[in-house]
Amino acid sequence: MTLTKRTHWIVRVTHWINVIALPLMVASGLRIFNAYPAFARKGETFCCYPFAHKPIPAALTLGGWLAGGRHWHFAVMWILVVNALVYLGFIYLHGEWRELAPHRGDAHRAWEMIEFYAFRLKKHPHQGKHNALQKTAYFAMPIVAAIIVLSGIAIWKPVQLHWLTVLFGGYVWARYTHFVAMVLLVLLVLGHVFMVFAVDPYSLRSMVTGWYDEDQSPEARNARPFYHLLPRRKSLAAESHLPKV
Amino acid sequence: MAETPRDARIDRRSFLALAGASAAAAIVGCDSYGSRFQPALATAERGNERVERLLFRHRSEDRIPGGARLTGNAFPQYFVSDTVPMWDEATRGVWRLEVSGAVRRPLSLSLDDLTKLPRVAQSVDHFCVEGWTARAQWIGVRVSELARAVGITNDAQYVDFQSFDSNYHESWDMASAMHHQTLVAYAMDGRYLGAGHGAPARVHSPVKLGYKNTKYLTRVVFMPARNGGYWSDQGYEWYAGT
Numbered sequence: 001m002t003l004t005k006r007t008h009w010i011v012r013v014t015h016w017i018n019v020i021a022l023p024l025m026v027a028s029g030l031r032i033f034n035a036y037p038a039f040a041r042k043g044e045t046f047c048c049y050p051f052a053h054k055p056i057p058a059a060l061t062l063g064g065w066l067a068g069g070r071h072w073h074f075a076v077m078w079i080l081v082v083n084a085l086v087y088l089g090f091i092y093l094h095g096e097w098r099e100l101a102p103h104r105g106d107a108h109r110a111w112e113m114i115e116f117y118a119f120r121l122k123k124h125p126h127q128g129k130h131n132a133l134q135k136t137a138y139f140a141m142p143i144v145a146a147i148i149v150l151s152g153i154a155i156w157k158p159v160q161l162h163w164l165t166v167l168f169g170g171y172v173w174a175r176y177t178h179f180v181a182m183v184l185l186v187l188l189v190l191g192h193v194f195m196v197f198a199v200d201p202y203s204l205r206s207m208v209t210g211w212y213d214e215d216q217s218p219e220a221r222n223a224r225p226f227y228h229l230l231p232r233r234k235s236l237a238a239e240s241h242l243p244k245v
Numbered sequence: 246m247a248e249t250p251r252d253a254r255i256d257r258r259s260f261l262a263l264a265g266a267s268a269a270a271a272i273v274g275c276d277s278y279g280s281r282f283q284p285a286l287a288t289a290e291r292g293n294e295r296v297e298r299l300l301f302r303h304r305s306e307d308r309i310p311g312g313a314r315l316t317g318n319a320f321p322q323y324f325v326s327d328t329v330p331m332w333d334e335a336t337r338g339v340w341r342l343e344v345s346g347a348v349r350r351p352l353s354l355s356l357d358d359l360t361k362l363p364r365v366a367q368s369v370d371h372f373c374v375e376g377w378t379a380r381a382q383w384i385g386v387r388v389s390e391l392a393r394a395v396g397i398t399n400d401a402q403y404v405d406f407q408s409f410d411s412n413y414h415e416s417w418d419m420a421s422a423m424h425h426q427t428l429v430a431y432a433m434d435g436r437y438l439g440a441g442h443g444a445p446a447r448v449h450s451p452v453k454l455g456y457k458n459t460k461y462l463t464r465v466v467f468m469p470a471r472n473g474g475y476w477s478d479q480g481y482e483w484y485a486g487t
Contacts, residue, residue: 035375042379043319066374067480072282074482075289158372159307159451159487160300171370171378 006129006212008094014087015207021079024072026186027062031069034061039176046172077152084145099129100139106132117224124219131218134195137188144185151178198225294484301420301486307369307451309380315368315434316379322441323460325475329440330410330461337409340445342429346405346467349396356445359431362386362394367426372487373455374476383449385430389423391465401467406448406459415457415474421486424452429462454485 034055040046063069091097109132112125125131130138154165154174168174196203199218206212214220221228324330332340342359345351354362368382388404404422407414421427427450431438438444443460450458456476466472477483 032376036373036377038377040377041316042321042377043316044314065480067476067482070374070482071286071290071480074293075286078289078292157297157300157487158370160297160302160305162305162307171372175376 002214003211004214005210006206007210008090008096009210010086010090010094011096012207012210014083014090017079017083021076021083022185022189024062024076025080026182027060028069028072028076029182030056031061031063032066032073033179034058035066035069039172039179041172046176048176074156077149080145081149084142084149088142100135102135102139106135110136119224124222127219137192141185141188144181144188147181148178148185151175151181154178195225198229199223201229290482293482297484297486298418298420301452303420303424305424305452307426307487309368309370313368313380315381316371317381317434320371320379320381320433320442321373321377322439323455324410324441324443325413326411330408331440332409332445332461340463342446342462343464343466344391344395345464347398347400347469348392348467349398350394352391352395356431359386359429359446363390365428367428369426369449369451371449371455371458372451374481374485382434383428383430384432384435385428385446385449387425388427388429388448388465389425391429392423392467395467397467400469403468403471405464405466405468405472406462407464407466408459408461409463410461413459413461413475414472415459415477416468416472416483417453417457418471418484421450421452424450426450426452429465452487454487456481457485 037055038046038052039049040052046052061069063072091100109125109127112121113131113133115121116124150164151168151174153161154168155171155178158165158171158174165171165174168177200223202213202216216231221230221232223229322329334340339355342354342356343351344354363386364384365387366382366384368380371379371381373379392401402419403416404419405414405416427448429446430443430449431446433439433442438447443462446462447460448458448462457474471483474483477485
């Protein structure tokens with residue numbers, strides 16, 4: 001076991017607040033969407049949404065009715081915005097942003113990860129705290145979230161903040177941007193959760209306690225999704241001198 | 246690493262897992278506005294109203310691009326009565342709009358009187374709470390013009406717009422009512438209002454969501470306190486600014 005302190009408590013707390021608040025925000029947003037599950041202005045057509053007038057299954061929504069969905073949405077939005085500002089302020093001041101900001105060669109390293117996952121490379125590419133695919137996802141999430149927040153404000157205040165709505169191409173496009181960016185964020189989150197369980201479930205410990213066992217890192221285990229999930233024999237052997245728990 | 250802190254960490258982990266699971270169960274268990282979260286949500290709504298009032302600008306304006314097409318016949322018709330509300334002159338006499346409350350000179354205006362007041366024509370968006378929008382040209386009198394005509398007093402802090410569509414009404418904050426795009430409209434797309442759109446007169450303004458724009462208008466009452474509204478009383482936001 002080579003335990004290292006990996007995740008600051010502010011990152012852990014804001015992460016788990018997101019885990020609770022984000023589903024509430026998405027579900028209440030879908031309830032609002034169901035009041036008019038389409039994008040076209042009345043009497044017009046809309047190019048880019050093939051599922052118009054097909055409501056989202058009620059089980060995925062929160063609020064019970066439109067007013068309830070709106071109350072949830074407009075309450076939880078503050079939690080998420082404050083949470084995001086705390087997180088972004090922290091990683092900026094504390095330097096963690098350096099682990100997420102794109103660097104020269106990241107595209108190449110991301111491609112290497114894909115090749116490794118596709119069994120075209122035998123050995124896990126060398127990585128720091130995160131691999132290049134992870135970095136891309138974690139860097140993209142706050143950007144997509146910012147687009148969601150801004151387009152959300154644009155459809156909340158299309159008259160008082162008319163300029164913002166215009167920036168998104170008007171109310172209809174702002175609402176569409178809000179929806180599409182939400183779908184993108186949900187896909188990033190689902191990909192993230194899948195990879196945590198399929199490749200590095202040991203990182204759950206660091207997101208709860210802050211401590212991470214470097215001997216169980218995906219690189220140390222040469223882990224692909226569902227491959228080498230268990231600690232490798234070598235690291236078990238290295239640990240064997242420790243007393244039994 | 247020593248064993249004890251590791252055990253402590255596992256305990257904390259299971260504790261957090263348990264806490265997370267119970268929070269999720271509590272949230273999923275009751276999801277309507279009338280739930281145990283209602284007080285928190287109501288607090289958030291009051292906070293949001295403060296933010297919305299701060300964001301409100303008298304000079305704000307809804308503009309639709311020149312030459313943009315209007316919604317025309319596809320503009321949804323909407324009322325809360327079982328059938329299209331129509332003013333029946335035989336039983337109710339000639340329709341008149343009463344402008345009263347915290348005012349010095351209450352007025353009772355016929356449609357003819359209304360059309361003789363300074364008129365405004367504007368093509369603006371209509372923002373429905375459901376998420377759709379529509380565009381129409383409205384002709385009418387600014388509510389601020391009516392306020393001037395009746396001489397509102399310092400007690401006039403809110404306005405209630407009342408109708409003959411069952412008991413439909415919605416009250417507004419003064420700032421939004423006095424906005425230059427808030428009209429008592431009697432014509433839509435160049436014609437007098439049809440029965441489906443609130444004839445003979447209705448409120449129309451882009452600065453509030455559709456449900457605040459009372460149709461089938463009968464009274465404009467200036468008040469010292471807010472008076473809720475048809476949808477506001479059922480749980481929709483009272484302020485509902487855009």
